[in-house]
Amino acid sequence: xxxxxxxxxxxxxxxxxSRKNAHRIPKGVIHVQASFNNTLVTITDVRARVISWSxxxxxxxxxxxxxxxxxxxxxxxNASSGR
Numbered sequence: 733x734x735x736x737x738x739x740x741x742x743x744x745x746x747x748x749x750s751r752k753n754a755h756r757i758p759k760g761v762i763h764v765q766a767s768f769n770n771t772l773v774t775i776t777d778v779r780a781r782v783i784s785w786s787x788x789x790x791x792x793x794x795x796x797x798x799x800x801x802x803x804x805x806x807x808x809x810n811a812s813s814g815r
Contacts, residue, residue, distance in 0.1 A: 785811055786810040790807075
């Protein structure tokens with residue numbers, strides 16, 4: 733016996749709502765881990781749940797340039813904007 737074809741409007745074959753919702757967070761904590769090789773920036777809420785993160789490597793910098801202050805500034809900008 734073949735399986736029944738689900739209806740187009742049924743809840744099984746479509747997503748209800750969006751998974752990426754814009755949350756309003758009143759307070760946050762920014763953690764910066766700076767080393768000679770890379771810089772990691774993590775934004776968390778007060779319960780230490782990660783909201784957004786970025787690193788100099790994910791911003792496109794390669795090699796020893798990941799450890800300079802400009803890349804840390806770029807990584808912090810990317811983490812705060814959520815990109």
